[in-house]
Amino acid sequence: MHGLVAVDWHVIWQQVFHPSHVLFRTLWATVYISVASQAAGVLLGLLAALARMSRFAPFRWISGVYVLIFRGTPLLVQIFYVYFAFSWPSLHFGFWTVPDAAIAGIVALSVNEGAYMREIIRAGIDSVDRGQMEAARSVGMTYGLAMRRIILPQAARVIVPPLGNEFNNMMKNTSLVYTIGVFELFAFSEQNYSQTFIADYFLAIAVWYLVLTTVWTFIQALIERRLTESERGEELSFRERLENAWNPMAAWGRGIQHR
């Protein structure tokens, strides 16, 4: 099995098309850790971005130090520190248990992600014309309300594409929490490998990561299309949407007819 092209197709076929429920469990762990970390990361990034733009200088400093530390040190180091320096509880939701290591992993990944999201969110907010905040305030909105109703929805258009890429990275980065004992997708392949010494388990798991990131790519494209549509104020029928997706010429042709 150690030849250059000797791929054990049987193992790959088995793991990809007849996955065991153990594999599904680890797949689920990877998914929920990614989603929870990304969601919390976006929230932290938003807070840090607002702090960065605050009139109150200490908030700006805190935000700066936060980004400096978490972008400037290895994620793996952060994960280890968070896990070993604090004691984390396990959470139980009926049948489903989230172990303490997964909680620590989510915390570390979120805090790390927040530092990257801060820049993305700030760029999004900066991209909104300053007149928007003035108009919102002139009709009596407070800063918070104007942010929520007027600025952030417009910033979303700029934030979502890089946010999608961040999430793509996140799904792959979750494999690092294997090192603190979280039983997720990578841990599954590692465990099988150490029992069988068949490296193709890694290949099979790579296929699963690829499935996750590919599904996400489609979801991201849908979200982005929706955002640009509402910006242009276009209401497309489902058929037109399909046509646009499959045949750019059709959309172009319709544009000409409408003119």
Add this chain to the structure above:
Amino acid sequence: MHSEDVHKRFGRLEVLKGVSLEVTKGETVCIIGPSGSGKTTFLRCINHLEKIDDGRIEVNGQLIGYRQKKGKLVEDSERNIARQRTQIGMVFQRFNLFPHKTALENVIEAPVHVLGTPKEQAVGLGKALLGRVGLADKVDAYPGKLSGGQQQRVAIARALAMGPALMLFDEPTSALDPEVTGEVLSVMEELARAGTTMIVVTHEMGFARKAANRVVMMDDGLIIEDGTPEHFFEAPTHERTKQFLSKIL
């Protein structure tokens, strides 16, 4: 609106050097003056988009942006300032409509989310106002699909929706193509006739002549002349005013 000796500095540059102006209820006052004379800055001070360094501004007898504390003026809380701004409508040179919302949504946004008006009631009001500015058929259009003149009329409806005691216009037609300035100006003339209190920075002398009760000339951070349109266009007293008018007429 009552302003008294208003000063505003940007760093070392003094942009307003003691502006005093009185606008009574129902009056339309036009402000004219060369570029950089502080017209925009003065309007922005009236609804506290800019902090003033000295003097005082009152709208409806209420001090704007500040409150008295132990004999001194301190800046008011964000919430109170926001509440005061609901009384002051502002129309911008560049419209500043919310591009992610339809014309109607632009108009009802603040009534619903700031004043807490029930949605159906706000929609009724919004449609009526859009009808008043001649856009009854554009209720569901997004700003990106509207011409500049139509956008500016939506912006006027948006400001009116708050039921303001005072309307501020900052060169509302100067970003528009000449062929659509008329539609915006006639909406404003109608407002003036209906007794809306308005302060209008404009270089549209036709509008000033027709709709204004008074015209005010600003130069270098000061009001240098204040009089009826007839006075202004027939017998301006100030040398700077004569120069300025001869340039733009």
